[in-house]
Amino acid sequence: MTSFLLYKLILVVIIFTITLVVAMYATYGERKVASFLQDRIGPNRAGPFGILQPLADGMKFFMKEEIIPDVSNKFLFILGPCIAITTALMAGVLIPWGGTIIIGGQEYSLQIADINVGILYVFGVVSIGVYGILIGGWASNNKFSLLGAIRASAQMISYELAMGISIIALIMMTGTLSLNEITLQQAGGTDGHWNFWNVVYQPVGFLLFIICAFAECNRAPFDLPECETELVGGYHTEYSSMKLGFYLFAEYINMFISSAVISTLYFGGYNFPFMNELGLDHNTLTILGTVALFAKIFFFIFFFMWVRWTLPRFRYDQLMNLGWKSLLPLSIANLLVTAIVLILTQK
Amino acid sequence: MQLSTRSKVVSNKQMTFAERLYLPAILSGLSITIKHFFRKKATISYPEVKREFSEVYRGQHVLKRDDQGAERCTACGLCAVACPAEAITMTAAERKKGEEGLYREEKYASTYEINMLRCIFCGLCEEACPKEAIFLTDRLVPTDFGRNSFIYGKDKLVETIEERIDVSKRQTEAVLEFKQQKQLSHNINQSK
Numbered sequence: 001m002t003s004f005l006l007y008k009l010i011l012v013v014i015i016f017t018i019t020l021v022v023a024m025y026a027t028y029g030e031r032k033v034a035s036f037l038q039d040r041i042g043p044n045r046a047g048p049f050g051i052l053q054p055l056a057d058g059m060k061f062f063m064k065e066e067i068i069p070d071v072s073n074k075f076l077f078i079l080g081p082c083i084a085i086t087t088a089l090m091a092g093v094l095i096p097w098g099g100t101i102i103i104g105g106q107e108y109s110l111q112i113a114d115i116n117v118g119i120l121y122v123f124g125v126v127s128i129g130v131y132g133i134l135i136g137g138w139a140s141n142n143k144f145s146l147l148g149a150i151r152a153s154a155q156m157i158s159y160e161l162a163m164g165i166s167i168i169a170l171i172m173m174t175g176t177l178s179l180n181e182i183t184l185q186q187a188g189g190t191d192g193h194w195n196f197w198n199v200v201y202q203p204v205g206f207l208l209f210i211i212c213a214f215a216e217c218n219r220a221p222f223d224l225p226e227c228e229t230e231l232v233g234g235y236h237t238e239y240s241s242m243k244l245g246f247y248l249f250a251e252y253i254n255m256f257i258s259s260a261v262i263s264t265l266y267f268g269g270y271n272f273p274f275m276n277e278l279g280l281d282h283n284t285l286t287i288l289g290t291v292a293l294f295a296k297i298f299f300f301i302f303f304f305m306w307v308r309w310t311l312p313r314f315r316y317d318q319l320m321n322l323g324w325k326s327l328l329p330l331s332i333a334n335l336l337v338t339a340i341v342l343i344l345t346q347k
Numbered sequence: 348m349q350l351s352t353r354s355k356v357v358s359n360k361q362m363t364f365a366e367r368l369y370l371p372a373i374l375s376g377l378s379i380t381i382k383h384f385f386r387k388k389a390t391i392s393y394p395e396v397k398r399e400f401s402e403v404y405r406g407q408h409v410l411k412r413d414d415q416g417a418e419r420c421t422a423c424g425l426c427a428v429a430c431p432a433e434a435i436t437m438t439a440a441e442r443k444k445g446e447e448g449l450y451r452e453e454k455y456a457s458t459y460e461i462n463m464l465r466c467i468f469c470g471l472c473e474e475a476c477p478k479e480a481i482f483l484t485d486r487l488v489p490t491d492f493g494r495n496s497f498i499y500g501k502d503k504l505v506e507t508i509e510e511r512i513d514v515s516k517r518q519t520e521a522v523l524e525f526k527q528q529k530q531l532s533h534n535i536n537q538s539k
Contacts, residue, residue, distance in 0.1 A: 306380065
């Protein structure tokens, strides 16, 4: 029992650290990608190629004066960023970061918790995240913050519907909610007996999912809750110092987790093509698989940034039109088509 | 009248289905930005890499000395008069005995100040100077905090004897001739 707890604890600490480091360097990556897409060089002063920039930014956040507005509700004002970052970190527990590693005859899974309602849990936790934004925006007692918070909640609820329904189509196909099993179903296969990634079977579902993931993460072109140009920063207008840092950090962690979920659900998770043909031993294969998963995740993080610096922001009515009039009917149609195809093929 | 071939007729037509999908447009947008990702960057990393200046770039001023190391400026005030930004002030003084090595003529500028915040680097002082004493150079005026440090006195403006500042590129024959003619035309105008 103690060894089990120890192994889980070590795993939790490792995943926690990796999540934070990735989120930290995603801020650096964001600035670099933005500058490269705009023919600039980007941060290059702190350390070689500006590698230490995130540390400098973090230091700046800690050193800044912390302002809590007099008219705000202090308890909720502090609670907001706490919820945002906690929920963002909680979803990482479910992601299967790799296969299993065998040490001394004992098999250790690289997933912290393989619960049978996996994807539902991720959804639940992610939708709690909107409370962080809503509470923070409301507690600031500021018009712009409140507007941003209301936009955030309306947007998240609208897009969660389409996202959920596009996931249901996938779940009907896989027949399980567990993320690990969904990953295993996409494993390479051998001797002409191929398992393809789910994106091959669910291209429309994937498209819907990634569009909704953009909206859920409040990333451009759906960054209405915090649009600097209209709402002076939206829900975090009144925030300063590390509390603002937590909100920004939560956004990048969400992006990381979304990329991980997309890779797991639609792009084979820690599987990579021809993995069973290589004839490698179990542990090497697991490590290679984890590397493959992270390569996929980093690609999607890059994709998030790539889209952000390409597309302009939606107007609010356009956002609602897209969510309710296009994505929701499309996801329902996708669900129906999947259901019909499943019934026809299972006979 | 058609001025160029680039004009486009604006139309208000309904979008086709492919256009309403937006996805093709988004993809073409993404392909444009990714092309820029790999393009050569336009940035010049300033302190390490310096942009090449023109030979007649108008940067920070210098007060020249002559070949013997004596200051050329005679505090005639023509530069201050010419200055459209009124950035130049000076006080004149008479040369004492034994200062012949320091100042070229009997009168010299005991103080000479240029307010770099007022200066617009037009180069009219250089053009007005009859003694070839003041020149603009390709050096940049460094930034600073506070305003007082931008009033440059003789300590910053006069070139040192050891480190002469080369202005031969801007003090060409053509320029000297132009200045001569300007002086002549000035005299002609006066005589009229």
